[in-house]
Amino acid sequence: MSWLDKISGSKLLTNGRRSKSVPEGLWTKCESCQSVLYRAELERTLEVCPKCGTHRPIDARERLNHFLDPEPRFEIAANVIPTDPLKFKDSRKYTERIKEAQAETQEKDALVVMRGQLMGLPVVTASFEFSFMGGSMGSVVGEKFVQGVDAALEYGTPMICFAATGGARMQESLFSLMQMAKTSAALARLSERGLPFISVLTHPTMGGVSASLAMLGDINIAEPRALIGFAGPRVIEQTVRQKLPEGFQRAEFLLEKGAIDMIIDRREMREKLYRILSMLTHFTPTVVEQPN
Amino acid sequence: MNLNYLDFEQPIAELQQKIEELRFATSGSGVNLTEEIARLDLKSRELTEQIFANLTPWQVAQLARHPQRPYALDYIKTLFTEWEELHGDRHYADDPSIVSGVARLEGRAVCVIGQQKGRDAKERVYRNFGMPKPEGYRKALRIMKLAEKFNLPVVTFIDTPGAYPGIGAEERNQSEAIARNLFELSRLRTPVIATVTGEGGSGGALAIGVADHVMMLQYSIYSVISPEGCASILFKDAGRAPEAAEAMRITSRDLFQHKLVDEIVSEPLGGAHRDPAAMMNTLKQKLISNLERLRHTPMPQLLANRYQRLMSYGAHDRLN
Numbered sequence: 001m002s003w004l005d006k007i008s009g010s011k012l013l014t015n016g017r018r019s020k021s022v023p024e025g026l027w028t029k030c031e032s033c034q035s036v037l038y039r040a041e042l043e044r045t046l047e048v049c050p051k052c053g054t055h056r057p058i059d060a061r062e063r064l065n066h067f068l069d070p071e072p073r074f075e076i077a078a079n080v081i082p083t084d085p086l087k088f089k090d091s092r093k094y095t096e097r098i099k100e101a102q103a104e105t106q107e108k109d110a111l112v113v114m115r116g117q118l119m120g121l122p123v124v125t126a127s128f129e130f131s132f133m134g135g136s137m138g139s140v141v142g143e144k145f146v147q148g149v150d151a152a153l154e155y156g157t158p159m160i161c162f163a164a165t166g167g168a169r170m171q172e173s174l175f176s177l178m179q180m181a182k183t184s185a186a187l188a189r190l191s192e193r194g195l196p197f198i199s200v201l202t203h204p205t206m207g208g209v210s211a212s213l214a215m216l217g218d219i220n221i222a223e224p225r226a227l228i229g230f231a232g233p234r235v236i237e238q239t240v241r242q243k244l245p246e247g248f249q250r251a252e253f254l255l256e257k258g259a260i261d262m263i264i265d266r267r268e269m270r271e272k273l274y275r276i277l278s279m280l281t282h283f284t285p286t287v288v289e290q291p292n
Numbered sequence: 293m294n295l296n297y298l299d300f301e302q303p304i305a306e307l308q309q310k311i312e313e314l315r316f317a318t319s320g321s322g323v324n325l326t327e328e329i330a331r332l333d334l335k336s337r338e339l340t341e342q343i344f345a346n347l348t349p350w351q352v353a354q355l356a357r358h359p360q361r362p363y364a365l366d367y368i369k370t371l372f373t374e375w376e377e378l379h380g381d382r383h384y385a386d387d388p389s390i391v392s393g394v395a396r397l398e399g400r401a402v403c404v405i406g407q408q409k410g411r412d413a414k415e416r417v418y419r420n421f422g423m424p425k426p427e428g429y430r431k432a433l434r435i436m437k438l439a440e441k442f443n444l445p446v447v448t449f450i451d452t453p454g455a456y457p458g459i460g461a462e463e464r465n466q467s468e469a470i471a472r473n474l475f476e477l478s479r480l481r482t483p484v485i486a487t488v489t490g491e492g493g494s495g496g497a498l499a500i501g502v503a504d505h506v507m508m509l510q511y512s513i514y515s516v517i518s519p520e521g522c523a524s525i526l527f528k529d530a531g532r533a534p535e536a537a538e539a540m541r542i543t544s545r546d547l548f549q550h551k552l553v554d555e556i557v558s559e560p561l562g563g564a565h566r567d568p569a570a571m572m573n574t575l576k577q578k579l580i581s582n583l584e585r586l587r588h589t590p591m592p593q594l595l596a597n598r599y600q601r602l603m604s605y606g607a608h609d610r611l612n
Contacts, residue, residue, distance in 0.1 A: 079610050081609045082609070083608055083609045085607035086540070086541050089539060139608045170525065172607070174542075174550070177495070177516040179605065179606065182603060182605050188475050192479070208495060208516070210467040211455075212471045212474055212495075214467070214471075215465070230457075230461075232457075236458065236459060248459070249462060257465065259465040
């Protein structure tokens with residue numbers, strides 16, 4: 001091992017490929033425009049590349065942290081944790097995959113739900129953690145989402161969901177399929193009470209989540225370039241045996257086809273959603289009298 | 293190899309062939325082989341019972357997909373009278389992979405929705421192998437709304453490999469079409485009974501599967517993804533579908549145990565296709581008795597029960 005390898009470690013050069021993250025922490029590279037970006041700035045821009053506008057993945061909790069007012073916040077259903085109802089095992093045990101995902105993400109499962117305020121407007125928010133088994137929806141995601149809807153019903157607030165998911169969680173088989181019905185039924189109740197549901201589809205929103213809660217927004221919003229659909233592009237390509245059109249299943253494509261209302265840049269999400277929700281809910285901010 | 297029989301049924305096929313030969317010999321000559329034939333018939337029956345008592349999930353999947361298995365239109369035309377098919381989603385097209393209409397069950401009018409596969413090569417293509425497109429779900433929704441409006445119960449027959457993974461299906465937002473059906477079915481103000489008759493493939497199946505009573509025929513399957521699809525993702529090898537079928541618990545017995553379906557409808561020995569008339573009769577009685585029960589449930593109670601059941605789906609723990 002040369003002295004260069006010793007000081008740089010294996011991160012800088014691996015099989016001639018460009019290393020994904022140069023030194024961990026301080027600098028990072030935009031996968032899209034290759035610009036070298038300052039980590040601290042990326043945190044300020046909510047993981048959107050300031051050079052090219054690419055929306056990079058953002059942690060579920062991080063997203064809500066930026067989206068909600070700092071106070072008050074109450075996490076919902078934090079005590080709901082996964083189990084392995086089918087004793088599922090493929091190349092590895094499902095229980096092992098859960099443990100690994102928990103260690104990696106510090107989350108119990110793929111959804112974080114919080115009640116809080118958006119510029120003073122009370123809301124319930126749910127956010128998918130894509131790093132947890134591809135943001136897949138199993139029993140825990142379904143249950144937490146429903147408890148979020150229940151909280152929205154209880155407090156009479158809108159519900160907002162940020163989806164980032166590959167779809168249903170295969171390791172829970174039919175239990176996960178039924179979460180589609182469960183979450184959709186809860187949203188029907190919310191709708192009957194006249195409370196808005198805003199669905200934000202981020203990259204990617206696919207499969208069983210797309211075909212249930214994510215497409216049921218009173219308003220469906222996507223982040224730029226997000227991949228959104230039911231069947232994955234590879235499966236479609238294999239089935240129809242033809243090349244998919246450019247931009248197929250991207251947010252811009254869905255907007256053109258009439259599937260979503262609008263595309264919003266993550267950095268403007270707070271302001272725009274506040275504006276829309278305050279109109280839908282006839283919300284007027286209560287001005288707090290400053291004591292003399 | 294006898295193509296009317298699956299590979300694991302070949303011993304039965306051989307016996308059956310022998311019986312046929314003996315019958316032929318008897319009819320041609322004066323030799324009386326009746327006793328021998330009766331003995332072999334009994335043996336064939338015992339053998340079938342033995343094989344069918346220990347089916348693997350993958351073998352069940354093959355039965356669920358058997359090319360001779362009764363399809364939705366077979367059930368519809370036998371169980372009901374005065375069947376009138378209704379077409380089209382009113383927006384884009386009529387999807388032949390979902391059939392729908394009105395009919396009478398024992399004299400009472402019902403709305404019927406079913407996924408239809410094709411029997412021969414030409415019809416299979418016409419029916420898109422039972423894989424619905426968005427207009428199919430939207431047609432189904434229209435019929436559900438019709439049922440609600442005119443106070444008719446809904447009876448659905450589920451038999452699909454899954455939603456069609458095509459370009460047009462995505463362009464017309466099949467995600468929304470499926471989601472909308474789940475949403476509307478959860479609160480539809482009329483009784484709904486769903487029966488998985490063959491393959492219950494993923495979201496395509498669920499889109500007509502949210503109901504007050506969900507039944508599965510004994511050798512039908514119901515899963516979040518096909519065994520092949522699961523195997524190709526988790527094992528990177530579609531050929532390991534039998535293992536995936538095992539792991540995913542796709543059989544009626546497993547799903548009933550986990551309370552994900554409400555009732556198993558037993559099939560004739562050797563499967564529904566061996567004695568379609570018996571199958572039809574069993575299913576008809578189940579539909580009649582369950583509809584009778586649901587018909588007498590007051591609407592608020594019916595909807596509350598349905599919601600309660602949907603909310604009960606799931607297996608999770610709680611931290612203290």
